[in-house]
Amino acid sequence: MADVLFQKVRKAFGSAVAVKSLDLAIGSGEFVSLLGPSGCGKTTTLRMLAGLEFPTEGEIRIGDRVVNAVPPGQRDIAMVFQSYALYPHMSVAENIAYPLKKRGIGRAERDAKVASVAATLQLGALLDRKPRQLSGGQQQRVALGRALVRDPKVFLLDEPLSNLDAKLRAHMRAELIELHRKLGKTFIYVTHDQLEAMTMSDRVAVMHEGDLQQFGAPMQVYEKPANLFVAGFIGSPAMNLLAGVLEPSGSGLAFVRQGLRLAVGDGGQAGQKVTLGVRPEDIALGSGPFVATVRIVEPTGHETIVIADIGGQSAIVRVQPDTAYAVGSETPFAVRTSRLHAFDSVTGARLDLAFALPAS
Amino acid sequence: MSGNPLDKRYAVLGAMLIAPTVLVFCAVIVYPLVSALYLSLFTIFTPTLRGSFVGLGNYAYLVNSPEFWRSLWNTLLWTICTLALQIVFGVAAALMLHQNIVFRSLARSLILFPYFVSTVVAVLVWRWLFNDLYGVMNHLMLMAGLIKMPLDWLGSMPNAMISIILVGAWKYFPFVVIAVLARLQTIPDALYEAAKIDGAGAWSRFVDITLPQLRDVLVVVVLLRAIWDFKEFDLIYLLTGGGPIIATQTLPLMVYKDAFGLNDMGRASAVAVSMMLVMLSFMVLYLKLAGRDERESQR
Ligand SMILES: Nc1ncnc2c1ncn2[C@@H]1O[C@H](COP(=O)(O)OP(=O)(O)OP(=O)(O)O)[C@@H](O)[C@H]1O
Ligand SMILES: [Mg+2]
Numbered sequence: 001m002a003d004v005l006f007q008k009v010r011k012a013f014g015s016a017v018a019v020k021s022l023d024l025a026i027g028s029g030e031f032v033s034l035l036g037p038s039g040c041g042k043t044t045t046l047r048m049l050a051g052l053e054f055p056t057e058g059e060i061r062i063g064d065r066v067v068n069a070v071p072p073g074q075r076d077i078a079m080v081f082q083s084y085a086l087y088p089h090m091s092v093a094e095n096i097a098y099p100l101k102k103r104g105i106g107r108a109e110r111d112a113k114v115a116s117v118a119a120t121l122q123l124g125a126l127l128d129r130k131p132r133q134l135s136g137g138q139q140q141r142v143a144l145g146r147a148l149v150r151d152p153k154v155f156l157l158d159e160p161l162s163n164l165d166a167k168l169r170a171h172m173r174a175e176l177i178e179l180h181r182k183l184g185k186t187f188i189y190v191t192h193d194q195l196e197a198m199t200m201s202d203r204v205a206v207m208h209e210g211d212l213q214q215f216g217a218p219m220q221v222y223e224k225p226a227n228l229f230v231a232g233f234i235g236s237p238a239m240n241l242l243a244g245v246l247e248p249s250g251s252g253l254a255f256v257r258q259g260l261r262l263a264v265g266d267g268g269q270a271g272q273k274v275t276l277g278v279r280p281e282d283i284a285l286g287s288g289p290f291v292a293t294v295r296i297v298e299p300t301g302h303e304t305i306v307i308a309d310i311g312g313q314s315a316i317v318r319v320q321p322d323t324a325y326a327v328g329s330e331t332p333f334a335v336r337t338s339r340l341h342a343f344d345s346v347t348g349a350r351l352d353l354a355f356a357l358p359a360s
Numbered sequence: 361m362s363g364n365p366l367d368k369r370y371a372v373l374g375a376m377l378i379a380p381t382v383l384v385f386c387a388v389i390v391y392p393l394v395s396a397l398y399l400s401l402f403t404i405f406t407p408t409l410r411g412s413f414v415g416l417g418n419y420a421y422l423v424n425s426p427e428f429w430r431s432l433w434n435t436l437l438w439t440i441c442t443l444a445l446q447i448v449f450g451v452a453a454a455l456m457l458h459q460n461i462v463f464r465s466l467a468r469s470l471i472l473f474p475y476f477v478s479t480v481v482a483v484l485v486w487r488w489l490f491n492d493l494y495g496v497m498n499h500l501m502l503m504a505g506l507i508k509m510p511l512d513w514l515g516s517m518p519n520a521m522i523s524i525i526l527v528g529a530w531k532y533f534p535f536v537v538i539a540v541l542a543r544l545q546t547i548p549d550a551l552y553e554a555a556k557i558d559g560a561g562a563w564s565r566f567v568d569i570t571l572p573q574l575r576d577v578l579v580v581v582v583l584l585r586a587i588w589d590f591k592e593f594d595l596i597y598l599l600t601g602g603g604p605i606i607a608t609q610t611l612p613l614m615v616y617k618d619a620f621g622l623n624d625m626g627r628a629s630a631v632a633v634s635m636m637l638v639m640l641s642f643m644v645l646y647l648k649l650a651g652r653d654e655r656e657s658q659r
Contacts, residue, residue, distance in 0.1 A: 050553075050557060051556070051557075052553050052556070052557075071556070072553075072556040072557045073556060073557060073558065073559035073560070073561075074559075077557065078557065079553075079554070079557050081550050081553070081554060083548065083550050085548065085550035085551050085553065085554035086554075087551065087554075087555075087568070087569065087572075088551075088572075088573075089572040089573070089575075098555075098558050098560075098568075099557075099558035099559055102555075102558050102559035102560045102564060103559050146554075146558070150558075
């Protein structure tokens, strides 16, 4: 059953359109990430769900209730802000208790709930402090505590980890996953960090310029990107996108570009402009029917990134660190044909083509 | 440490940099203060500035003078009432101007108007409005049926006191508006949004977020305005001249009257020194209270 439903939701600020026409159904208990580059409308989407922004068109449902006209306090949601938005003059305990207090819950019950949330988040020793006396990670936990204490249906998180250092971020990521597992509530998590989205989510909604590009499980988004944008956005280093064209070859078709020629099984039309997507780990240097020129070699320790020239275009290749490549040298290479992606160069849509190395 | 020649050079440089401030401070603050203290120990005939030493005689006179106590009471009454009105209306106006209303920038400059107008001009306008024979105020209130007879706004009590308090509030509330508005604009929106999600209504958001955030600026505003209102001279002098009789005479007016009306500079100085003592003790008390709350809220 869908817990959160966006139906044809559009949001415009004056003439600027932040969200174009969003259809999104999020299941009960799911951890969903809204992922996309800066300015793509993630925050706006979340704020509309929270009731802090109102959709220009369309309908938003939480549970079986249309919430378009429901004030934020009555939507059965809790939100963790990027800036945490802790009340500066209240102690940690008062911050966490505040949503209960505003719902008229008595002192004794409040204290008990604050204590239990503090235990979950290991905030017990900090309850009397003011927010400014806490580190970033501790503030983050207090903000989480203030959301947890109310036991809402849906948790909204807007880039909650972006103010933390790398190590703490990894730690909090694990804690959030654990928390979600324990609570079993719906989490909607905004981020522009694909690592966060991929590692934490049940499903990822990739957005671009106010449009939903793809909504699916992390591995699905990675292995079957729906279009050129998703293909280029997901994965680090990014997928190599090589433009070419389909030409008749023998009885079938071939994908042809400078320095590359692949036989194409069924699908596609002769003359169609096609972009080939190859992940850095799916290029094998050392042997094969094609030739690349090594331009840059970047050892990172556990792997080495080679930037090579394939028919006039740079491509990123991920290789084992034990082989040495001389800059400027030519090296033969092959591609893993079962793991190639193809997109229509004009529309950007994914094409289901089967590739094969040329028989030689 | 002190043996280091560089430290010595810095010490000399420091002293040189402070010196001008210290000199100016001595010339404009310490000297008048000391000389007021000194003068208050004499009876001095103002036109000739000659007189004889009387020790604490002037102070003894003041302690037994009903006029002094009445003026002190008037000063406190005026300061507290006009300050309270300034704060209430100032904060209210700032909150209103902080909203996205149409003509906001126009409204903002209009509201500062009373603060910019020179006191003399403002008072002349108000005297005209308050006039018991041809004043607009009486005219309107008669027409509205609020009063049956024209009121004597400035020449009878308690009207005169109420009038100066109201005009004082009108003239100085824009100061509160400016200070509070500046602070309001720095309160992060996210705090209000978080409170909305936590279920706080408009009133709760004001009490739980706006007021605590305004605390520091209000402490300073109350301090400054209290000092300035306590010393206010021209507005009251021009509106009522301290009258009827001495019903609205505050301490600054009494200083003026003693020095230039009764030509006794010594006693005037004694009043001025007492005024300073009263103000000082109130300020110390106030800052202690404000400081204690501050420490409590930081714990
Ligand atoms: N209050 C507003 N008024 C006008 N335009 C706005 C407003 N809020 C957002 N926008 C515009 O809407 C678009 C989407 O903004 P949004 O904040 O949702 O992006 P985002 O995906 O959260 O980006 P980021 O990763 O930088 O936070 C942007 O182009 C932004 O300029
Ligand atoms: Mg954002």
